Amino acid sequence: MTRTVDEILAEVVRRLEWAQIEVKKAKEAGTKIVGLYCGYIPFELVRAAGAVPVSLCGSDQAAIPAAEVELPRNFCPLIKSSYGLAITDTCPFFHFADALIGETTCDGKKKVFELLRSLKPVHVMQLPFDTQVPDAYEHWRGELERVGGFLSEVTGVPVTRERLAAEIRIENDIRRLLQRIDRTFERDDPALTWTQMLNVRSLTDFVVDRAPYLKLLEELAEAVEASADGSASSASHGCQPRILVTGTPMSPETNKVMRLAEESGARVVAHDACSGSKSYERLVDEEGDPLDALVRFTLGIPCACMSPNEGRLDLLRRTVATYRVQGVIDTVWMACHTFNVESVLVQRVCRQELGIPCLKIETDYSDADEGQLRTRVDAFVEQMC
Numbered sequence: 165m166t167r168t169v170d171e172i173l174a175e176v177v178r179r180l181e182w183a184q185i186e187v188k189k190a191k192e193a194g195t196k197i198v199g200l201y202c203g204y205i206p207f208e209l210v211r212a213a214g215a216v217p218v219s220l221c222g223s224d225q226a227a228i229p230a231a232e233v234e235l236p237r238n239f240c241p242l243i244k245s246s247y248g249l250a251i252t253d254t255c256p257f258f259h260f261a262d263a264l265i266g267e268t269t270c271d272g273k274k275k276v277f278e279l280l281r282s283l284k285p286v287h288v289m290q291l292p293f294d295t296q297v298p299d300a301y302e303h304w305r306g307e308l309e310r311v312g313g314f315l316s317e318v319t320g321v322p323v324t325r326e327r328l329a330a331e332i333r334i335e336n337d338i339r340r341l342l343q344r345i346d347r348t349f350e351r352d353d354p355a356l357t358w359t360q361m362l363n364v365r366s367l368t369d370f371v372v373d374r375a376p377y378l379k380l381l382e383e384l385a386e387a388v389e390a391s392a393d394g395s396a397s398s399a400s401h402g403c404q405p406r407i408l409v410t411g412t413p414m415s416p417e418t419n420k421v422m423r424l425a426e427e428s429g430a431r432v433v434a435h436d437a438c439s440g441s442k443s444y445e446r447l448v449d450e451e452g453d454p455l456d457a458l459v460r461f462t463l464g465i466p467c468a469c470m471s472p473n474e475g476r477l478d479l480l481r482r483t484v485a486t487y488r489v490q491g492v493i494d495t496v497w498m499a500c501h502t503f504n505v506e507s508v509l510v511q512r513v514c515r516q517e518l519g520i521p522c523l524k525i526e527t528d529y530s531d532a533d534e535g536q537l538r539t540r541v542d543a544f545v546e547q548m549c
């Protein structure tokens with residue numbers, strides 16, 4: 165029986181709720197669980213070593229006070245939440261993790277990985293910050309080889325070329341299906357909202373068995389492609405400017421800004437952060453050496469921790485053109501210096517080059533500023549009507 169878009173999306177939410185049970189079952193069956201905090205660590209490598217990767221980026225405001233006992237209060241909420249969940253042992257994914265892979269993307273994270281060493285085995289990858297320097301590629305390839313060795317020690321499974329190539333094909337299949345669903349946001353009136361798409365994309369970070377997830381994505385892709393314009397549950401009447409939400413990653417629990425934009429009547433048609441299209445808009449090369457392909461793919465991630473980071477602005481330009489974006493909301497987590505400073509460039513490109521308005525919002529996980537943010541977002545949306 166053919167299911168509706170809403171029925172499939174309801175299953176996505178159910179699977180997100182069950183994810184911790186699936187991970188627990190995998191752990192009990194002897195599979196190693198590896199916690200990650202960033203897109204620079206390829207799922208393909210973890211899976212090729214026979215482990216299940218799970219994202220440990222915290223999205224729980226309730227875990228922050230425990231973290232603030234040790235960490236500065238004026239600190240990124242994503243890191244505080246991740247650390248609070250770890251030290252209070254209240255995140256099932258952290259609890260089940262046999263090892264953690266960290267990375268030196270930002271100062272806050274790299275120092276917190278030093279603290280996490282007292283709780284779990286931690287391997288930290290040293291990221292080159294300028295991909296144009298002559299040895300960046302060789303350096304990062306060495307880092308991927310080292311983490312492959314670490315993972316094999318944890319699992320007892322060697323990372324072979326064949327295993328890596330097979331995992332790349334599977335993750336690319338997921339990316340292709342997410343691209344198909346994403347493309348429907350080019351329509352005047354897409355069949356789903358971006359808050360719903362955030363759930364779909366987020367599930368990728370927790371799914372143990374890729375086969376049923378691929379099937380679910382395929383079903384959703386077919387359903388949204390077949391649906392008529394105007395079926396999005398957020399659809400309201402009147403002026404609905406097309407908005408890109410960019411900036412720091414968010415989760416279905418921390419999507420305050422995206423939700424406020426949709427509630428204000430805007431249509432969020434793109435989200436080019438790591439929690440959005442940045443993770444699937446490109447594919448890993450399936451030809452040639454699979455490790456080389458992963459080096460090229462990961463070094464091409466345009467994160468604000470890179471300097472310079474022209475790729476972010478190119479992605480912004482392409483996204484605005486493809487989705488006919490009329491306004492950009494740049495979200496920055498409090499005390500995230502890299503995204504905060506890069507916002508100046510984002511705003512310049514929007515206003516001076518693309519001729520569209522851009523609203524920068526710096527916020528945290530609490531709802532204390534929700535009233536004030538709603539007023540700002542409403543005014544921003546209204547100026548486009």
Ligand code: SF4
Binds near residue numbers: 201203412469
């Ligand atoms: S925004 Fe940067 S640091 Fe955060 S997950 Fe993405 S690549 Fe990693």
Ligand code: SF4
Binds near residue numbers: 243270469497
């Ligand atoms: S949002 Fe910024 S400060 Fe927070 S973890 Fe990501 S890069 Fe680091």
